Amino acid sequence: MRIEGKGLIDRSQTLGFRFDGVEHVGFEGDTLASALLASGQRLIGRSFKYHRPRGLVFAGSEEPNGLVTVRRDGAGVPNVRATMQELHQGLEADSQNRWPSLRFDAMQVNDLFAPFLGAGFYYKTFMWPRAFWEGLYEPLIRRAAGLGRLPQEPEVAPYEKVWAHCDLLVIGAGPAGIMAALTAARAGADVILADEDARPGGRLLAETHEVGGQPGPAWVAAAMAELRDLGVRVMPRTTVTGAYDDGTFGALERVALHLARPGDLPREAFWRIVARRAVLAAGAQERLIAFPGNDRPGVMAAGAVRAYLNRWGVAAGSRVAVFTNNDDGHRTARDLHAAGIEVTALIDARADARLDAPFQVLRGAKVLGTEGRLALKSVTVETDHGTRRVPADCLAVSGGWNPAVHLACHHGARPWWREEIAAFVPPHPGKPGTVPGLIPCGAAAGVFSTAGCLADGQRAGLEALAALDRAGEPAPLPEAEDAPVRVTPLWEVRGEGRAFLDMANDVTTKDVRLAATEGFTSVEHMKRYTTQGMALDQGRGSNVAALAVLAEATGQSVPATGTTTYRPPFTPVSIAAMGAGGRGKGFAPERLTTSHRAALDRLAPMIEAGLWYRPSHFPRTGEPTWKEACDREVATVRSRVGICDVSTLGKIDVQGPDAAAFLDFVYTNTMSTLSPGRVRYGLMLREDGMVMDDGTCARLGEGHFLITTTTAAAGQVMRHLDFVAQALRPDLDLRAISVTEAWAQFAVTGPKARRLLDGILDQPLDEMAFMACRDVQLHGVAARLFRISFSGEEGYEVAVPARYGNALYRDLVARAEAMGGCAYGMEALNVLRIEKGFLTHAELHGRTTAFDLGLQGLMSRKKDFIGRAASERPGLSGPDRQQLVGLKATGRGDAVLAGAHLFPQGAEPVPMNDLGYVTSACWSPTLGLSIGLGFLRDGRTRHGERLQLLDSLRGVDVTVEVTAPVFYDPDGVRMRG
Amino acid sequence: MRLTCPLCGPRDRREFYYYGAADYLDRPAADAAPEAWDAYLHLRDNIAGPVRDLWYHDQGCGSWLVVDRDTVSHEMLSVRAVAEDRA
Amino acid sequence: MRYSGFKVLTEGFSGNRGWTRAWREPEPKAEYDIVIIGGGGHGLSTAYYLARNHGLRNIAVLEKGYLGGGNVGRNTTIVRANYFLPGNQEFYSHSLKLWEGLEAELNYNVMHSQRGLINLFHSDGQRDAFARRGNAMISQGDDAELLDRAAVRRLLPYLDFDNARFPVQGGLLHRRGGTARHDAVAWGYARGADRLGVDLIQNCEVTGIDTAGGRVTGVQTTRGAIRARKVGIVVAGRSGQVAAMAGMRLPVESHVLQAFVTEGLKPAIDHVISFGMGHFYISQSDKGGLVFGGDLDFYASYAARGNLPMVEHVMEAGMTLMPMIGRARVLRSWGGIMDMTPDGSPIIDRTPVEGLFIDCGWNYGGFKAVPASGWCMAHLMATGEPHEVARRFRLDRFATGHLLDEEGTGSQHNLH
Incomplete structure (x- = not known):
């Protein structure tokens, strides 16, 4: 019911909306909650466990019952x-x-079974017969639990993540926050003022208080105008959700959720705000009192009833009773009465409550129960003169206020109990686990009067300024109410029926007492056993009452009982917001080579290689699958010439007088003996003795080397070289830098490679030895040429500055094709290298040693190098190790399969008999059979043996022959020739 | 979490790579006993409190950094370049 | 008291007045045969199996806070046996078998749910690595199936098959993998141990380990000295501190691992899904929350809380893999303290101090190991000999190089 003349809504702007398909009308400035309440919609949801009818309790983000599904962006x-x-x-x-409807929910039968569904009941049953758990019980529980339904359609709406930096972040734009921001901004500090609400002002919007002689909202408007003039960044609709390290705060801004047509605007934005200091002025939250039937729709928080009245002009009922244990509850009765709403009784649990009122006041009285089916009709009150029934369609309850201490506790410190206000307040700054630089103030610090909040906000602003080394002036404060806090704790009224604490999880006071009876007396045990505080509202309205009930049950005090851990986020944050930018391909950078376009032009399917994209193969007509293309590309390389972009390999330029000595230290083999103009294969270990990477090392000049890494290990190797250079060998004078992206590099390989190169080099190649390198000119461009081979054929790699990569690649492929050659992709590259027994990270998977790979010869005995000492541990060599071998299929049509395991023929396939596994496998068009590489226990002594290759996953069981791990041109004649 | 790189200034943690305890700086001599290598590579004081560890400004200047830090409070006590320390 | 559906019914009809304590709250005695330091999942299961398998009764579990207050109550509840290295595979296989009878064994519903775990792969190389793993699992006697893209699509139609940065090529399905209710595991073992006479002593912090002549003689605690013939350190997350009381340095570095839970939702995700390329894994609890996590924060920490870079990375991974998840809201995040070893595998072994044993180094895989860890630690403490499925979890394996490195990342603690 709307009250004429009340509220901050714009009655000239009506807004039509639907709830459960029924049309309603509200006003600009309404929330869905205020509009529904104005429409008389008392019943708004069904509870989690018992499916009890529920209505609104609060007016803010702590609401446990008013949860709805909103249609947005198509779902x-x-x-x-x-x-x-x-x-x-x-x-x-x-x-x-x-189901089927809100008023008639079939699952409300659960409520009848409540005696059997108490805290932890599921730990004690559903155990027999065993198969029924997954088959019956669990699916039933899962279907009954949960609240809303998550649609399967992808979330396609835009979201964003943003950074902001400031001197001072003020969290909360109530009187304390506004005053803190004003104080800091007037002194020139760079301030961000964030508030969860759409409209700044905090409780001043919900109260009838005057500030400085004007209505609260008017004072807020003037203050906001000044803040904007001072350049303060005001962020409404922004909840600060977490306090992280070094002044970093997470915050969620609801950018466009209030718009009928949000267009391209991000729906929400997740902010990372880095603040040198922060003021916590997040206010306080009212708490309820547990009494039987306290969850009936119409039982609400007194402060919320006041907020709905004063801010939205909505009467939460036509005959309202108020139940309080503190003076603040009186305000609700007074405001309602002043607005012309019947207050059927003010029920104050305190016998000594001080109040003159033109309505019925019951002192020393308690609500014992409520009546009504889907909505409240009356309450039963216990007074000194017996019980009586008070008619009410709304009961406004105040059990006192809890400062919003959460953010102050996000680093682990616990709040402390202040007896005189019967509430937890933020931990003392500087205590272990407090958030450095965070200054709590106002109601969040337990200061509850408006005048107190204004003064405390100014105090916090000045404190922040001092910490920022800025001079600040205390300004005269506006006049405001300064009522003392008068509260006598009352947590529970015991009587017949269930009294709810955590409405979102349907936890009752009985549940808490049962937990205590069963020995779950630690507050964490109680929470976990009853699920108190683990629902959507994180128990913001109920945790303190729950631990008070626990304290009573265990005979301890509330502070001795303590609180559970406060953890982010303060309010739930959508994954779309915190994960903004991750959807689709946004998850990781896409690295493209200079030949990417040319490969796409040739219809090459691109595959992921780490962050890179590389062509799988280059399909031609008449090649139905990748396999035909791959076989052709391999055959072409072996018989003519092929072109492959190898730019993704890491390239690191090492220069300096001590570069050679440095490389001797990071490679197992010796690089200082390499002559300028020569290239050497090199092996790097990790310091733990395992192989880290392999690659080539080219000596371009006396103090100038260019080394390559595998694509996968490029970053790791660069980091490692920086570590060795800076930390382990600062005595050596050198610099190392990644030049991976600076150069485009292409393999030109096959018997016709040299003829092809002669066509593009400004000076035709004379003799160029295998493993040589030199500077060349092609088409007038300075380039580098390396005679190295990863295919086993005569091979060259030509490198040009990256800007020429596209042109050179197209030129090379065109020339190759004119000679009967072709471009080849990753599939062919892999076949070529397996035929030669060259290694990739399928073999260098971090658990292999040089010994395993048969590369002991590359371990110099004459010098120290990274990994040498650890590689001498007994476990890293010897016959128990699995060693690299080649594997050949023996039967026609049999395939060697990577991932398969090797067993002695006829042996039972159990781990004890497991001899090894296949790392890489392919069909070799060159040999006309299926081959593979793998690791085999004591493999080097087993060449020629036949083993059982077993892949139970894919039903493959074949006989393979063990060979040396090189199938093609074992003496390297073609490669060197 | 933020580190103040001596070269680049205060930066978010996501620019940095964490390696481990600063024990990694004290590489034993090549002929040191296996126990020394075991201690170097594996054994850690693993203190709950102030520690010294190694970070790398991966997305920045490429400096290896010695960081004094508290593993309980996450307070950053100091950040120095390894190269400066070793010089 | 024996729990059953019948008991729940009769109690319900009589006002639930007959329930009794799940475990006693005894005062510590001056002396025990065996003291277990640490009342988490592993400590409680060790005590339980010492009593149950070895007939020992004079045992105390000393817990500095509340039972199950460490990582057993702070994880993503995944139970699986999908390891491939000898040493690990038989251990986790044994553990899964224990899980499969745990409700009956403990008379406590730990809600072990074998809903199937799917490890996604995105390239031929990853497929081959998972094939190697799956074949090892099968030869161990566990289950594995290799799914192609279409099969994954049938099971998980809500994944982004068309647009993801790392398109799903297939997955390794482990049908016996799943989840369990984490707290219930601790409580079930606690109740079981208590019923066998074990003293569970909460709020009792060990402040020193007493030795004489190279032998352990007892412990000092905040509730006084307690003598013991044998002491087991089972305090993952605090292993370094407690081991230091006995003069030991461990191959352990402590790291923070964060995890997340959303608001309750109707059933949306019926499996455990692991997305290795994104360091992301997810399942849905029986209560309806999506429970998910990612990688370590990657810095040594005892703060039991993390920072935004990994939070955001995990959310981004969720968005690229299953963009429907964007509409779910994260309710709570938390951080656990992980004992990270240089090869990613745990330690269950004797120590240089006679009578002092250690069970630690669970990295972020400790939850599923709770039954077998207790089983094997109890065997070791009772008999003095390692159990055959845990014989490779030696403290000296780093010195000798007999590593169990499933990830292949080597002796950098945080990379496992």
Whole structure:
């Protein structure tokens, strides 16, 4: 019911919306919650476990019941708090966790079974028969649990992540936050003021208080104008969700969720705000009192009833009773009465409550129960003179206020209990586990009057300025109410029926007592056993009451009982926002070679190689699958010439007088003896003695080397070289830098490679020895030529500055094709190298040693090198190690399969008999049979043996012959020739 | 979490690569006993409190850094370049 | 008290007034035969099996906080046996078999749910590596199936098959893999151990380990000295501190691993999905929350909380893999302290101090190991000999080079 003349809504702007398909009308400035309440929609959802009818309790993000599914961008978004969803034209929302309808929910039978569904009941049953757990019980539990439904359609709407930096982040734009921001900004600090609400002002929007002689909202408007003039970045709709290290805060901005047509705007943005100091002015949250039937729709927090009245002009009921244990609850009764709403009783649990009121006041009285089916009709009150029934369609409950200490505790410190306000307040700054640089103030620090908040906000602003080395002036504070906090704790009224604590998880006071009875007396045990505080609201409205009930059950005090751990996020954050940018290909950078376009032009399917994309093969007509193309490309390389982009290999330029000595230290073999103009294969170990990587090392000049790494290990090797140079061998004078992206490099390989190169070099090649390198000119461009081979044929790699890569690649391929050659892709590259027994990270998988690979010869005995000492550990060599071997299929049509394991023929395939496994395998068009590389226990002594190759996953069981790990041209005649 | 790189200034943690305890700086001599190598590679004091560890400014200047840090509070106590330390 | 559906019914009809303590709260005695330091999953299961398998009764578990307050109550609840290195494979295989009878064994519903675990792969190389793993699992006697892209699509239609940065090529399905209710595992073992006479002593922090002549003689605690003939250190997350009390340095570095849970949702994800390329894994709890996590924060830490870079990375991985997840909201994040070893595998072994044993180094795989870890640690402590499925979890394997490096990343603690 709307109250004329009340509220900050714009009654000239009506907004049509639907709830469960029914049309309603609200106003600009409404939330879905306020509009529904104004429409008289008391029932808004069904509870998690018992499917009890539930209505709104709060007006903010702590709401446990008002969870709806909102249609947005073509799908339903579950678990949206109606209190946080601003109303817009055309909004469509549906209730959740009910079937077939909200009013008649079949699952409400659960409520009848409540005696059997208490805390932890599922740990004690559903155990027999065993197969029924996954077959029956668990699916039933899963279907009953959960609230909203997550649609399977991909979330396609835009989201963003943003960085911001500032001197001071003020969290909360209530009176304390505004005053802190004003104080800091007036002194010239760079301030961000973030508030969860769409509109700044905090409780001043929900109260009738005056500030400085004007209505609260007017004072807020003036202050905001000044803040904007001072350049303060005001961020409404922004919840600071977490306090991380070194002044980094996470914050969620609801950028466009309030718009009927959000267009391209991000729906939400996740901010990383780096602040030199922060002020926590997040206010306080009202808590409820547990009494039987306290979850009936119509039972609400008193402060929320006031907020709905004063901010949205909505009466939460027509006959309202108020139940309080503190003076703040009186305000609700007074404001309602002043607005012309009948207050049927003010029930104050305190016998000594001080109040003159023109309505019925019951002192020393308690609510014992509630009546009504889907909505409240009356409450039963226990007074000194017996029980009586008070008619009410709304009961406003205040159990006191809890400072919003959460962010102050995100680093692990626990809040402390202040007896005089009966609440936890933020830990003392500087205590272990507090958030460095975070200054709590105002209601978040337990200061509850408006005047107190203004003063404390200024104090916090000045404190921040001092920490920022800025001079600040205390300004005169506006006049405001300064009522003292008067509260007498009351957590629970015991009586017949269930009294709910955590409404979102359906936890009752009985559950907490049962937990205590069963020995779950630590607050963490109680939480975990009852699930108290583990639902959507994280127990923001109920945790303190729950631990008070636990404290009573265990005979301890509330502070001795303590709190559970406060963890981010303060309010739930959508994965789309925190994961913005990750969708689709945004998850990782895409690295493209200079020949990428040319490969696509040739219709090559591109495959991922780490972050790179490389062509799989170059299909031609008449080649139905990759296999035909691959076989042709291999045959072409072996018989004519092939071109392959090898730019993805890491290239590191090492220069300096001590470069050679440095390389001697990082490679197992010796590089200082390499002559300028020569290239050597090199092996690098990790310091733990395992092989890290292999590659080539070219000596371009006396103090100038260019080394290559595998594609996969390029980053690791660069980091490693920097470490060795800076940390282990600062005595050596050299510099190393990655030049991977600076050069485009192409393999030209095959018997016709030299003839092809002669066509493009400005000076035709004379003799160029295998493993030589030199500077050349081609088409007038300075280039480098290496005679190296990863195919086993006569091979060259030609490198040009990357900007010429595209042109050179196209030229090389065109020339190759004119000679009967072709471009070849990763599939052919892999076959060529397996035929030669060359290694990739399939073999160098981090668990192999030089011994395993048969590369002991590359381990120099004359020098120290990285990994030498650890490689001498007994476990890293010897006959128990699995050694690299070649494997040949023996039967016609049999295939060697990578990932298969090797067993002695006829042996039972159990781990004890497992001799090894296949790392790489292919069909060799050159040999006309299936071959592979693998590791085999004591493999070098087994050449010629026949073994059983077993792949149970794919049903392959064949006989293979063990060979040396080189199948093609074992003496290297073709490669060197 | 932020580190102040001596060359680049204060930067977010995501620019850096973490290696491990600064023990890695004290590489034993080539002929040291196996126990010394075991200690160097594997054994750690692993203190809950102030520690010294090694980071690399991967997305920045490529400096290896010696960082004094508290493993309980995550407080950054100091950041120095390894190269400076070793010079 | 024996738990059963019947008991729940009769109690329900009589006002639930008959429930009793799940475990006693005894005062520590001056002396025990065996003291287990650490009342987490592994410590409790060790105590349980010492009593159950070896007939020992005079045992205390000393817990500095509350039972199950460490990583057993702070993980993503995945249970699997999909290791491929000899040494690991038989151990986790044994553990899974124990899981499969755990409810009956403990008379406690730990909600072990074998809903199937799918490891996705995105390239031929990854497929081959998973094939090697799957074949090892089968030869161990466990289950594995290699799925192609179409088969994965049938099981997980909501993955982004068309647009992801690393397109799904297939997956390794481990049908017996799944989840369990983590707290219930700790409570079930605690209750079981208590019923066999083990004293579970909470709020009792060990401050020193007493030795004489190279033998352990007892421990000093915040509740006084306790003598013991044998002491087991089972305090993953704090192993270094407790081992230091006995003068030991361990091959362990402590790291923070974060995990996340969303608000409750109706059933949306029916399996455990592991997306290695994105360091992302996810399942849905029976309560409806999507439980997921990623990689370490990658810096040594005892803070039990993490930072945004890994948080965002995990969310981005979720978005690229299954963009429907964007509409779910993260309710809570947390961080556990991981004992990271240089090869990623655990330690269950004697120590140089006679009578002092250690069970540590679980990296981020400790939860599924709880039953077998306790089984094997109990065997070791009772008999003095390693159990055959845990005989490679030696403390000296780093010195000798007999490593169990499933990841292949070598002796850098945080890379496993």
